[in-house]
Amino acid sequence: MADILQEALEKVREINKKYEKPKIHTSKGVKFALLMLRLYLIFLVCVLAYKFFTLVVGGA
Amino acid sequence: MNFLSWLFYRYRKIKKSILIFLMLAGPGIIVMVADNDAGGITTYAATGSKYGYGLIWFLVLLGPIAYFVQEMTVRLGAVTKRGHAEAIFDAFGPFWGWFSLLDLTVVNWLTLITEFIGMTAAMAIFGIPPLLTIIAVSLLMIFMVAQGRYWTWEKIVLLFCLLNLIYIPAAVLVSPKISNILGGLVPGFPGGFTPDLFFFLMANVGTTIAPWMVFFQQSSVVDKGMKEKDIPWGRADTLLGSAFTVMVAVCVLIVTGTVLYGIDIESAAQASQALMSMNPYVGVFLAIGLFNAGLLGAICISLASSWAFGEVFGWAHSLNDKVREAPWFYAFYIFTLATAGLVVLLPGAPLVLITLFVQVIAVTLLPAALVFLILLLNNEEIMGKYKNTLFQNIVSCLTVAGLIALSTLYALSVLFPGFFR
Numbered sequence: 001m002a003d004i005l006q007e008a009l010e011k012v013r014e015i016n017k018k019y020e021k022p023k024i025h026t027s028k029g030v031k032f033a034l035l036m037l038r039l040y041l042i043f044l045v046c047v048l049a050y051k052f053f054t055l056v057v058g059g060a
Numbered sequence: 061m062n063f064l065s066w067l068f069y070r071y072r073k074i075k076k077s078i079l080i081f082l083m084l085a086g087p088g089i090i091v092m093v094a095d096n097d098a099g100g101i102t103t104y105a106a107t108g109s110k111y112g113y114g115l116i117w118f119l120v121l122l123g124p125i126a127y128f129v130q131e132m133t134v135r136l137g138a139v140t141k142r143g144h145a146e147a148i149f150d151a152f153g154p155f156w157g158w159f160s161l162l163d164l165t166v167v168n169w170l171t172l173i174t175e176f177i178g179m180t181a182a183m184a185i186f187g188i189p190p191l192l193t194i195i196a197v198s199l200l201m202i203f204m205v206a207q208g209r210y211w212t213w214e215k216i217v218l219l220f221c222l223l224n225l226i227y228i229p230a231a232v233l234v235s236p237k238i239s240n241i242l243g244g245l246v247p248g249f250p251g252g253f254t255p256d257l258f259f260f261l262m263a264n265v266g267t268t269i270a271p272w273m274v275f276f277q278q279s280s281v282v283d284k285g286m287k288e289k290d291i292p293w294g295r296a297d298t299l300l301g302s303a304f305t306v307m308v309a310v311c312v313l314i315v316t317g318t319v320l321y322g323i324d325i326e327s328a329a330q331a332s333q334a335l336m337s338m339n340p341y342v343g344v345f346l347a348i349g350l351f352n353a354g355l356l357g358a359i360c361i362s363l364a365s366s367w368a369f370g371e372v373f374g375w376a377h378s379l380n381d382k383v384r385e386a387p388w389f390y391a392f393y394i395f396t397l398a399t400a401g402l403v404v405l406l407p408g409a410p411l412v413l414i415t416l417f418v419q420v421i422a423v424t425l426l427p428a429a430l431v432f433l434i435l436l437l438n439n440e441e442i443m444g445k446y447k448n449t450l451f452q453n454i455v456s457c458l459t460v461a462g463l464i465a466l467s468t469l470y471a472l473s474v475l476f477p478g479f480f481r
Contacts, residue, residue: 024436033431044424048475
């Protein structure tokens with residue numbers, strides 16, 4: 001089991017190294033789009049966390 | 061004589077075009093028809109029973125939207141010869157790559173569970189126990205991919221796509237008034253623009269484009285071996301598919317809008333059962349259609365995940381590979397099928413919660429997948445002369461912005477049911 005996990009981690013590291021440098025030209029438009037995506041995801045995580053919190057409080 | 065030779069030339073040309081189209085058609089039709097999965101059929105059935113024919117125009121509008129998004133995956137796949145997951149890793153780096161891959165896996169797995177729920181509910185109408193349905197469906201799906209030829213797999217799936225047209229005779233059997241259907245093509249909001257109506261509009265948009273569709277069609281185009289010169293055929297394939305998907309959606313809406321108008325429907329299986337007592341043939345058609353919709357959805361969704369993992373992890377991942385040549389690809393495929401089926405069979409599993417949750421989780425991936433699609437399609441280095449034109453950019457950006465806004469609002473209204481009502 002430990003061997004399988006070790007192998008999987010090794011593969012993940014290899015993938016991270018292979019794709020280390022994003023190949024797309026990071027123009028202002030691309031940077032803006034990626035920033036918006038990050039903010040959007042943070043917003044969604046906050047909404048989900050709020051829902052989880054209200055469920056826990058409501059359940060208790 | 062000249063006319064005859066011209067006629068013969070035209071005949072030969074058209075015949076050749078049809079043959080080429082039949083050879084290259086597949087990914088577009090399959091992804092679009094599978095878009096009407098178990099969840100989609102339920103949404104259309106509920107919309108019809110609530111608003112009658114009043115929202116036919118809206119479903120017709122969703123066809124071009126789906127086409128514009130999916131057409132981009134055809135170009136990207138044919139030009140880069142890479143699936144969407146690998147393209148994201150390559151262009152945007154490991155952070156967005158892992159986010160997309162893992163999110164896709166979770167969303168697809170949860171959606172697969174909802175497809176199994178749809179299939180077991182449909183078969184339960186005929187007295188077939190869930191265990192038997194899940195085992196039979198899983199074996200069928202494993203057999204379809206394990207035979208080792210993409211071409212054979214695609215043709216079998218296209219046959220299932222044809223079965224999806226069962227909703228057309230169902231719509232004819234309920235004898236709808238043509239004038240009323242034509243009236244439904246005129247844009248309008250039955251009963252006014254109420255929060256309830258807005259919820260239904262969002263739900264219909266939510267079923268139009270799902271994240272797996274982007275990943276599936278691009279990988280499918282790559283596995284089929286389509287090249288740049290095949291892009292026009294890929295477009296025609298996608299266009300025909302979007303016409304099919306709209307036709308099926310409208311037919312479901314006509315069936316429930318005619319027979320079950322005014323009755324609150326929560327699932328397509330419930331609609332089938334209600335129809336059994338009024339018109340058994342239509343009820344049976346709806347149940348068969350629901351099963352088939354779930355099956356098509358399951359086929360595409362499970363493959364989308366396996367293809368994505370295969371691309372990123374560098375496993376052999378073509379349907380042209382035999383099981384011994386691509387063991388990890390097939391093992392992953394079987395693992396997702398088996399675990400999703402098992403969850404449905406677990407007594408006390410939170411299936412309703414999963415059905416609701418999947419719509420929320422899908423919204424975390426959809427914007428990223430669509431934004432990456434547009435960014436990649438605008439990169440001249442990657443796309444060359446196939447990059448988006450100004451017109452394509454205007455249409456796709458408006459479409460994607462609208463899809464993101466409406467699907468986010470839908471997810472919020474699922475999380476907080478009183479949000480809009």
